[in-house]
Amino acid sequence: MEIKWLHLKSFRNYQDQEVDFRPGLTILQGENGQGKTNILEGIYYLLTGKSYRVHREQELARWGENEFHLYGDFIVQRRKLRLESHYQDKRKIIKINQIPCRKLSEYVGTINVVFFSPDDLVMVKGGPAERRRFLDLHIAQHHSKHIQLLNAYNKVLQQKNALLKQGQGGSKSQIAQIELWNEQILRIGSEIIRNRWEFTGLLSRKAQDIYGQISSGKEELTMDYHxxxxxxxxxxxxxxxxxxxEKMSLEMERKMVLIGPHRDDILFKLNERSARLYGSQGQQRSIVLSTKLAELEVIRQEKGDYPLLLLDDVLSELDRFRRDYLLDYTKSLQQTIMTMTSGETLTQRASLLLKVEKGQIGRIE
Ligand SMILES: Nc1ncnc2c1ncn2[C@@H]1O[C@H](COP(=O)(O)OP(=O)(O)OP(=O)(O)O)[C@@H](O)[C@H]1O
Ligand SMILES: [Mg+2]
Incomplete structure (x- = not known):
């Protein structure tokens, strides 16, 4: 898929800005704090209905404003699609080809986007919750039923936790109730585990392959769902x-649910050693990047169309070989939009170079 045009109104530091895009590699270049990331965030918000940075829409509205409007023209499987996202009177309105769309789930997944953000480094550096979140989000892009499973599971988890917190525990009726919740945890939890397992398997083979190429065969990445x-x-x-x-009495003692996929993890290893504990900055960044590119390949295979690739500040900490690999890789894609600070000299590789300055965008020929 491809973005042809973007219009931001009162979004972040943009007052009223239109941008025309081209296929191939677009580079957004500018000094710190000028609005490069905000453009990627706007595109991502249009495509997914959410920001990866904030939970409250109000933060996305330009300071002093209570609303924002985003419009974009996209090509998805050779069809033109106009998407709109409006935030007004504290409400979100989404439109596809001018028709309001009620549920976000009708909309998410129609279009595919892969976003690399420096924040994604928590996938390797952070705790298991961050890794599960990454995995679940990406499974949900492919199988909308996964969101329903997670919601159902979280409800059961809450109920069982509430029950465990009540009283001293151990009564016959409490045990009977816990057993009822356990049946649900087992049923829904097993489905979640299967989905995560399957998706990690798909992703890890491709990520391993890509990481091998990024590191010119010097390092081996493995990614295992536990x-x-x-x-x-x-x-x-x-x-x-x-x-x-077996753990029921321990759960009653600790007053919390200890068994289930809400405590699972994904382990990234480089040459058999934990990447979280021993990986260097550039290696950890390369892992996240390989995982994202692997995800892109998975989506391409499933949908028969390349997702849009958004890369925010991806080049820092990568050596020359790794940067070249990435820039070469983007040549095989339909469209990549990448941000870069002003000192970078790699801009000649772009098919479109845009200068970002104080919330304004200009073309550099
Ligand atoms: N709601 C908002 N209204 C107005 N300005 C905002 C809003 N949110 C963020 N900003 C401003 O937008 C500016 C640009 O942010 P952005 O993250 O896009 O910068 P950037 O060009 O990616 O910089 P860097 O190279 O440091 O990553 C920041 O200076 C920030 O203060
Ligand atoms: Mg930025």
């Missing part, structure tokens, strides 16, 4: 009911 502490799907699923029964 469900219920086990590195094997069948073993984890077989152990699940037993663990729920």
């Amino acid at each position: 469900a219920l502490g086990k590195n094997n799907l069948e073993e984890a699923l077989a152990a699940f009911p037993k663990l729920l029964a």
